[in-house]
Amino acid sequence: MVPALQGVDTANLDRLHLHITRRLDGLLQGEYLGLLPGPGSEAGEARAYRPGDDVRRMDWPVTARTTVPHVRTTVADRELETWIVYDNSASLDFGTQDLFKNDLALRATIAFTYLAGRGGNRTAAVHAGPDGPVIVPPRGGRKGARALLHRLAKVPTQAGVGLDRLLANVNKASRRRGMVVVVSDFLDETDWASYLKKLAVRHHVVAVELLDPVELALPDVGVVTFKDPESGASVEVQTRSKRFRERYAEAAREQRDAIAAGLRSAPASHLRLRTDEDWLRALTTFIASRRHVAAHR
Incomplete structure (x- = not known):
């Protein structure tokens, strides 16, 4: 198990950014403009x-x-404004593979900031703070994107601020049509789907769902103690029980189906990234599928 992300220094973040952008440039072919933002808003x-x-x-x-x-x-507008809804809730401080979900959240944010921030486009963000949602105002160019990433990399885990409040604050703060990228595991129990619908009226919404394989199926490893990172409540379960593992997998499928239905109702473009898979390839496959849809409209 990889240690959870506890802040990233400047040198490590710059190396990570360079690695991701180089791989994206190698995997993507052609122009990215007009693919993620959707059809545009200018008549x-x-x-x-x-x-x-x-x-x-x-x-x-x-x-x-x-x-x-x-x-x-x-x-498509020549200047795109992109808002990153960065979920730093306690449920993302979890992982059983190469990455924790909050590690994956930072990497996905780097990739989308790079894709959307070129050509002078402006990027902004909202994340949870101790007193509620925190807005990082839009800034243009590479310096603005770099400052945004360095700020988000230092954001600690924060409980008690629902995803619905983050989305509502973006809806109030965004001044022009653009793109909203929601990076979350969507395990929040608030009515985030209705706020996502409001955002989708004016913006192209991309939902990046973060997932660890243990959230879909439990391995047979004996007695395990699970702790809710939000409430602190814990429960001990016997994973050797086949019946229990089957019930867990069924409940997990129902939960993910409900999340997918909420995203479709917005509607939002849905990208699922897993901690046990090559997430950059999943991202480029997603972009390629968006290109195909755009080309056949």
Whole structure:
């Protein structure tokens, strides 16, 4: 088991950033612009309606003039503002593989900050603090992104601030349409899905779900004591019981299905990263699938 992340010094964070960006450049081909942000928000030209087009983009004046249904296309904004919702709750201080979930959260944040922050784009963040949500205002360029990452790397685990409050603060603080990347395990028991829906009205939302394999299936390792990192409550279980392991796996599937349903209802683009897999390859596969969808719209 790898020790939990307890802060990252400047040199280690810079090396980690360099490693991730080099691997991304090696795995990704072509331009990233317009793939993660979605179709954009600036009005473009009108074209004839095709089955599957969003009816909210109907251009009624052109439709009335031509008597043929038309939709108004959109153009991606030249400057993208990206908000990172960085979940530093106690449930992320867990891992049984090469990484803890909070280690994976930092790495995913580095990758998305790099992808979204090039070309002068602005990045911002919100995380939990002792007195509630903390806003890190948008800043542009590499220096702004680097300052953001160094700040998030030093954020300690914080209990008592729900994911719903973090999302609500982004909705209030964001001044323009853009992208919101939510990095979390989504184990929060608040009604975060309804706040995600509100964000998705104005922004393209990417939900990065962090997962450890033990959260899906228990190994047969005898008596184990589990402790809730949020409440501190503990329980002792016998993992040699096949019936118990089956019930655990079924409950875990139901929990993950409920999370996926909440993300779909927003709607949000859903990326699942695991502590026991090559998360960078999972990320590039996700981006490739987004490109495919964008190309066939």
